[in-house]
Amino acid sequence: MALAKEEIASFLAERRNAVLGTIRKDGSPQLNPMWFHWTGEVFYISTTRARFKYDSIRRDPRVTLCIDDATGFKTVIVEGRADVIEDDIWGPTRTIVEKYVEAGHVEARMARMRTEPRVLLVIRPEKWISWNMALRAGPPRS
Numbered sequence: 001m002a003l004a005k006e007e008i009a010s011f012l013a014e015r016r017n018a019v020l021g022t023i024r025k026d027g028s029p030q031l032n033p034m035w036f037h038w039t040g041e042v043f044y045i046s047t048t049r050a051r052f053k054y055d056s057i058r059r060d061p062r063v064t065l066c067i068d069d070a071t072g073f074k075t076v077i078v079e080g081r082a083d084v085i086e087d088d089i090w091g092p093t094r095t096i097v098e099k100y101v102e103a104g105h106v107e108a109r110m111a112r113m114r115t116e117p118r119v120l121l122v123i124r125p126e127k128w129i130s131w132n133m134a135l136r137a138g139p140p141r142s
Helices: 005-013 052-059 090-100 103-113
Strands: 018-023 029-034 043-048 062-069 074-085 118-132
Touching (some): 005 074, 018 043, 043 090, 052 074
Antiparallel strands (some): 018 062, 074 118
């Protein structure tokens, strides 16, 4: 059973990883667990220029995100395209850090991140898939 829009928003506001799928140069998939922030319109993900995903997205902006809760049997999958933002990234990056890092450690984390060649990925969803297996009668089918 698909999640309602409000359930998706609540689910994405929780502290959980998104697995980011990008396409390598040879066409094979690359998966990376990432911190994210959902604005209600786009996903923000902070990364560095030194990561393979940076080069992959510059070459081919198609991405997939999978946000999963195995214990609650909920999943949200988003397919879309990522833009790489190189300037004015610190406001959204701070929002991501504040979601995942305890308040007393945010400044130290931000200070360390500012020494890295960081960029912001902005992912615009084109397709949504979601489910809540807990609402099904009986165990999940494979």
